[in-house]
Every structure is written in structure tokens, then in C-alpha cells.
Amino acid sequence: MTYLQKLLNEGKFVITAEVGPPKGVDLTRFREIVRLLKGEIDVFNVTDGQGASMRLSSLAGCLAILSEGAEPVMQMTGRDRNRIAIQSELLGAYTLGVRNILAITGDYPTLGDNPQAKPVYDLDSVGILLAASSLMRGKDLSGNELRGEPPRFYLGATVNPNFSPLEVELIKMEKKIESGARFFQTQAVYDLKVAEDFSKAVSDFNVKILFGIIPLRSLKSAKFVSEVIPGVKVPREILYRLEIAPDPKLEGLRISAEFIKKIREYGLAHGVHIMAIGAEKSIPVLLDML
Amino acid sequence: MIITKQKPFEEIAEELSGYDRVFLVGCSLCATACKTGGEEEVKAMKEKLEAVGKTVTGTVVLDPVCNLQKSRRDLRKFSQEISQSDAVLCMACGNGLQTLAEILEDLPIFPANDTLFLGEIKRFGVFEERCIQCGKCLLTSGVGLCPISRCPKGMVNGPCGGAKDGFCEANPEMKCIWLEIYEKLKKMGRLDEFRKIIPPLDHSLRVKPGKYSFRRGVVNDVPSKAS
Ligand code: SF4
Ligand code: SF4
Numbered sequence: 001m002t003y004l005q006k007l008l009n010e011g012k013f014v015i016t017a018e019v020g021p022p023k024g025v026d027l028t029r030f031r032e033i034v035r036l037l038k039g040e041i042d043v044f045n046v047t048d049g050q051g052a053s054m055r056l057s058s059l060a061g062c063l064a065i066l067s068e069g070a071e072p073v074m075q076m077t078g079r080d081r082n083r084i085a086i087q088s089e090l091l092g093a094y095t096l097g098v099r100n101i102l103a104i105t106g107d108y109p110t111l112g113d114n115p116q117a118k119p120v121y122d123l124d125s126v127g128i129l130l131a132a133s134s135l136m137r138g139k140d141l142s143g144n145e146l147r148g149e150p151p152r153f154y155l156g157a158t159v160n161p162n163f164s165p166l167e168v169e170l171i172k173m174e175k176k177i178e179s180g181a182r183f184f185q186t187q188a189v190y191d192l193k194v195a196e197d198f199s200k201a202v203s204d205f206n207v208k209i210l211f212g213i214i215p216l217r218s219l220k221s222a223k224f225v226s227e228v229i230p231g232v233k234v235p236r237e238i239l240y241r242l243e244i245a246p247d248p249k250l251e252g253l254r255i256s257a258e259f260i261k262k263i264r265e266y267g268l269a270h271g272v273h274i275m276a277i278g279a280e281k282s283i284p285v286l287l288d289m290l
Numbered sequence: 291m292i293i294t295k296q297k298p299f300e301e302i303a304e305e306l307s308g309y310d311r312v313f314l315v316g317c318s319l320c321a322t323a324c325k326t327g328g329e330e331e332v333k334a335m336k337e338k339l340e341a342v343g344k345t346v347t348g349t350v351v352l353d354p355v356c357n358l359q360k361s362r363r364d365l366r367k368f369s370q371e372i373s374q375s376d377a378v379l380c381m382a383c384g385n386g387l388q389t390l391a392e393i394l395e396d397l398p399i400f401p402a403n404d405t406l407f408l409g410e411i412k413r414f415g416v417f418e419e420r421c422i423q424c425g426k427c428l429l430t431s432g433v434g435l436c437p438i439s440r441c442p443k444g445m446v447n448g449p450c451g452g453a454k455d456g457f458c459e460a461n462p463e464m465k466c467i468w469l470e471i472y473e474k475l476k477k478m479g480r481l482d483e484f485r486k487i488i489p490p491l492d493h494s495l496r497v498k499p500g501k502y503s504f505r506r507g508v509v510n511d512v513p514s515k516a517s
Contacts (some may be wrong), residue, residue: 083490105450108442108460119443126447127490141490160451168472172448175487187451230454 002099003071004043005154008208013264014271020047021056033280034068048075052112062098074098077106082122094151102156103128126179133180157181161198162231185273188214190234199268210273216252257289292320292383293417294403305400309377316351317382326403327381347375355386362393425495431483433474440467446488
């Protein structure tokens, strides 16, 4: 059982944070962030060429985290690899100590920094989960036997509570659960009503939910998230607070902290997933406010 | 219908640099419909080439170029013009061009068109891709909307997380086909189809190059256990 799985099963309110490997091989800053956050959060979630931009691999980032004595979740997209590469990388990651896997379809290459790339998408997120589940049963996706003990992963996937119509996301979520997902991290949510409605809608699903938190840094960043995250609405009251705050960054952290407290207090989710997008060093400030 | 788009003339002129005597071939079907290789376009190309100093040895619009035996027969009438040519400019699709190459053997052949996709003629001059010939038509849920060709990611189990206000992440001018599939299934009262998990596609069914003969069926060049 992974540490993440153990904490979630014990009913602890789990805090995960997203970290993006560098564009290059210098892991100094990456390691600094991991060291800084290690005692404060529970597990690190490592992106896989987020936004379709070419970075150091998620697996290499996960290894750096393991070597710092913390637990990673490896994001695995279907954008750049076919099913042979996906399964092979899953096996490789397992032997290197990575157990938590988050399956994602992946942003389209033309949105990234190598837009000429050939998009793969041999497997969508459901397909990646099916592949991992199959490996866990000792067989590859084509039914060929694996040798020796099969790997034991803890599988996760993503869901967007802001999506409209929500029914589409819920049906997809059920497919992901059926394919092996046991925990879900959501897109950023700012509206408590959205969080409550989603929480109610998934209350029968026997899975763990981590609400996505992206601390806002300014009015501009609020505009940015509404542009990039499908369906997300930053409530007017939050926009107003950011507008009048003398220190909008700090106010953004305060807003996130209040939101996390409400999620925890009302039992809307099993934890949160903080995506600081470059401002990871401010996470301890946010956590101090909890 | 194979959808083609004519290359910019500078690119065509560049391909033909060093070849002075050019034979032009158009196609009566798709390229005519796309206005990239019908009688009119072949005539216009002839004029343009002549304006930059080329000699056009002859022109023909084959019916259609991709019918190997028929084109072989029809080109016999032009054997003299062709024998006097340094190159052929093909105003059909990439398939038509290769049919010509098979017939004309050693004569250099250049494409005047970029071959884009297999598509539907929406209305005059507007074409949309509807099928990428995946080898096993999956449109079993009966909605008649193909996610393999119409979703940039070829998602088989529903929309990716990127659809915004109903529009596609990769192409914001296009509605997310998966949302359309969902809406149509819902309207038809058949949402259960959407709930089904579609296993990963079998790509061994579309090993390139595909082959099919009436007698022997689909034949792939690469041996595969999967099919
Ligand atoms: S599923 Fe789509 S791509 Fe495949 S044959 Fe049918 S229409 Fe074409
Ligand atoms: S938004 Fe819809 S159509 Fe576009 S890639 Fe995602 S699922 Fe496919």
C-alpha cells in the first residue's frame, strides 16, 4: 500500500502538491522545493510535460522526490507514448519505486512548445488505466503474461467539477473508476457551491477525492485561470478581494486557505491538491494559514 | 471525396525548376470537385507555367487518375506528348500521382496539390474531414458522429478535459465532437451507449500501406497476432 493510499484510507485530510520537472537537467530548484515542502505536504505530484511543453520526464522527477525521502505520484499522459511505451514505463517506474500513478490523456501538442510533434493518443485516460490495471493482474494489455510478481499501483485520474454538463464528467469518472482509478484530483475549484454540488454528485462513488487548488496571485491570474480551465468561474467576491487587497498574492493564499478549511470542515473531499504553478515556495505560507 | 488544396504557385515552380517541358494531368473526380485539377484549373496552370517560360507539352484530365488500367489506356493517346516531356505535373491527389508514377515509370512527376483528407463537401468550396479510414468502423452507437476522425485526440471514451464551452481544446473553432455525441445520445434516450467502456483501438487493422482485394479481403503487410 502506498503512503498516499494509507493516509486516504485512514481518513486523514491529505494535501498533495504539484511540481513540474525543469526544462533541462538542473534539478537544484526542483529539489529545493521538494525539501521545503517535504514536511508540510503529504505527497508530490509530478507533471508529465504539462501544457504539452517538453520537460524533464515525470519519472526522473519522481526519482528525485524519492531520493529526497518523499513520495511521488507520477502523471502519465497518452499524448507522447503508445501502449507499448506506456506499459513499459509503468513497469520501469514500479521497479524504481514509483507506485502512485495519475492517468491523463494529455494536452494537445499544438498548445505546447513543440507544436510540430506527432500526437500519439494510442490510449486515452481510460485506456491508460485499463493498461495499468491489466499489468496489476499480471498481464499486458494484449493479455500476454508478465513474469513474476505483478506490480501493485495505486491509480488515480482527474475530473473537472466545473464542467458543464457535469453529467459528462460523472459518466467519464465512472468509466475511470471501472477501469481502476481509486483517487481523483480535480481541476481548480473556487466556488464553494460547485464543490458542494460535485461532492454530493460523487458521494456514492467509492473513491477518494482531492479538490484542486490554484492560489490566485492577482486579478490577472484570476482571468488566466478562467481562460485555461474549462468552465471554471471565480466568484465575484473573490475578484473583489483580489482587486482591493494591498498584497494580492497574500490575499490569494488567504482565499485558498479559507476554501481548503471549508472543504475540510464540511467534509466535501478527502483532501486537496495544490497546483501553485511556479509559486511552490509560497505553499508553506498557505499551509500556515490553515 | 479526397480533399486537395493547390500548392502555392511558387512552390510548384520551385519543384519544376530545371524541367522545361511539362505534361499536365488533372482528374475528373475529386480534384475537379475541389477545383484543384479539373479542366479549368489545368488550363489556368498551363497559362501560368507558360508565363514563367515553361513549355506545356500537353494536358489531360483523366477519369479518374487513380484507376490504374483505365489511366494506362487513356494515356496511350498522349504517348507522343509525354515522350517529349521532362516532367509531369499531377493535379490530382497523392494517390493519383502514384498511379501515374506506376504508369509513366521513369518520368519525374511532381504534385501540384497537397492532399488533405477524406471528407465531405459541406457546400461549394467547404470540405470537412469525416473519416480517417481506421479499418474498423466503430460507429456502432448509432449516432453517426465519428470521434476517431473528428476528435483531434481520437478519444474513444468521452471528451478529454479540454473542451471549453462546448468547443475543442485543439481547435477552438470546432465544437467538441464528444459533447455532440453526448447530446445526441441523450436526445435519443440512449446514454447507456456513452457509459460503455470502449477498449483501446486495434491499430493493427490499419498497418500502412493498407491492402484489400475483393477475393482476399483486407491484407496487411505486417504479420500480426492481434487481428
Ligand atoms: S470509426 Fe470513424 S474513422 Fe473509423 S471507419 Fe468509421 S468513420 Fe472512419
Ligand atoms: S475537446 Fe473534444 S474534440 Fe477536442 S480533443 Fe478534447 S475530446 Fe476531442
